Amino acid sequence: MERQTFSEVLQNWYHRNKRDLPWRNTKDPYMIWLSEVILQQTRVVQGLPYYEKFVEKYATVVDLANADEKDVLRLWQGLGYYSRARNMHQTAKIIADELNGEFPGTYAExxxxxxxxxxxxxxxxxFAFDEKVAVVDGNVYRVLARVFGVETDIASHEAKKVFSELANELISSNSPGTHNQAIMEFGATYCTPANPGCMFCLFHYDCEANAKGKQAVLPVKSKKVKVKKRYFDYFVIEQNSKLLMAKRGPKDIWEGLYDFYLVETKDELLRLEETDNDFLQEVLPIATIKSESAVYKHVLTHQTIEAKFWHVVLNETASLPLPLDYEFYTWQEVEDLPKPILIEKYLKKHHAEFASLG
DNA sequence: CACTCGTGGTG
DNA sequence: TCACCAAGAGT
Incomplete structure (x- = not known):
């Protein structure tokens, strides 16, 4: 009997061990696209409910294209990396408007x-068009680095080329889609970053990492993220049962999401009496501070934020020049706006304070 | 191209 | 608490 190829071993394992995931039961490129974007840098358990919500609300690429970006982001809320949703929406428009709703059918396009x-x-x-082109994701880096003992730093520039070439040598011609699914599934559920199941692994005797006991050091990954600290004081300004909010702009976190009037300070949270903020100096003398929240710690990949919320109520007649792009929203509108999870947590915690708003 | 873009889970 | 991770892409 002939020795099985890498791809055959992998695919046999896959057929016996794969998880039943909804995007694996379709050839519709839209559904597959949706799932792939959702799963970028995201675990299946976290992405799955979002996939279900999106196919429910936007059944076709045209439905997605016709939606408001605000609503797309609202549905994406909590999943993070919001540019994924904005880019996906833009691309849906291109496909609907310029490509007659037809998905491009090749890798190059x-x-x-x-x-x-x-x-x-x-x-x-x-997956959708059976093109023979290898996927290279974190799972593929890990599986190939271990099985073939590749020590190239996966954070380096050449890694993409090295692993991509190897992956494309290994991919099967007759079922490239299944091969790709298989290698990722194997990496995600068996050849895991910590505590891989080497003892009973399919590649037990062939795996370089296992032979040399290098599971813990492969794949090699340099670069450590340095985390910056930021200090946010949010002023939740209420007037006539509405809250002041604005859409966040580019070149910072949470682009496209809405938050409250923000004062960011350098080394510590704000001392109200010392601020020279013009808007606050207008607001505070004519407002009632209804509550000062606890300090929230919000952790992102490259920064940790300490945030405090000041619930400030203006009387009905007070009028003041609003900062650019800020508007008052009803409670219903606030609920429908896409917001960072930090804002959502605050609103939930302080729900009683806003109960009278609707 | 090194850096930036979230959030929640894990050992 | 902390470092690291999880089906990457844009700039």
């Missing part, structure tokens, strides 16, 4: 679209 990079293009091309 797919990778041109905003939000579709090398990984996602390969995933859609192979």
């Amino acid at each position: 797919l990778v041109k679209l905003k939000g579709i990079g090398p990984y996602t293009a390969a995933a859609i091309a192979s």
Whole structure:
């Protein structure tokens, strides 16, 4: 009997061990695209409910294209990396308006679209159109680095090329999509970052990492993120049962999401009496401070935020020049706006204070 | 190209 | 508490 190829071993394992995930039961490139974007840097358990919500609300790429960006972001709320949702929405418009709602059918065409990079293009091309092109994601880096003993730093520039070439040598011609699913599933559920199941692994005798006991050091990954501290004082300004909010702009976190009037300070949270903020100096003398929240710690990949919320109520007649882009929203509107999880947590915790708003 | 973009889970 | 991670892409 002939020795099985890497791909055959992998696919046999996959057929016996794969999870039943909804996006694996379709060839619809829209559904596959949706799932792939949701799963970027995101665990299946976290992404799954969002996938269900999106296919429910936006059944086709045209439905997504016709939606308001605000509503798309609202549905995406809590999943993070919000540019994924904004780019996906933009690309849906392109496909609906310029491509007659037809998804491009090749890797080369797919990778041109905003939000579709090398990984996602390969995933859609192979899963939906059976194109022979290897996916290279974190799982693939890990599986290949270990099995073949590749010590190239996966954070380096050449890693993409090295692992991509190896992956494309290994991929099967007859079922590239299944091969791609299989190697990722194997990485995600068996050849895991910590505590892989090497003892009973399919590649037990062939795996370089296992032979040399290097599971813990492969794949090699340099770069450590340095985390900045930021201090946010939010002023939750209420007037006539409405709250003042604005959409966040580019070049900072949470682009496209809405938050309250924000005063950011450098080394510590604000001391009210010392602020030289013009708007606050207008507001505070004519307002009632209804509550000062506890300090929230919110952790992001490259920064940790300490935040405090000041619930400030203005009397009905007070009028003041609003900062650019800020508007008063009813409670219903506030609920419907896409917001950072930090804001959502505050509103939930202080729900009683806002109960009278509706 | 090094850096930035969230959130929640884990050892 | 903390470092690291999880189906990457844009700039």
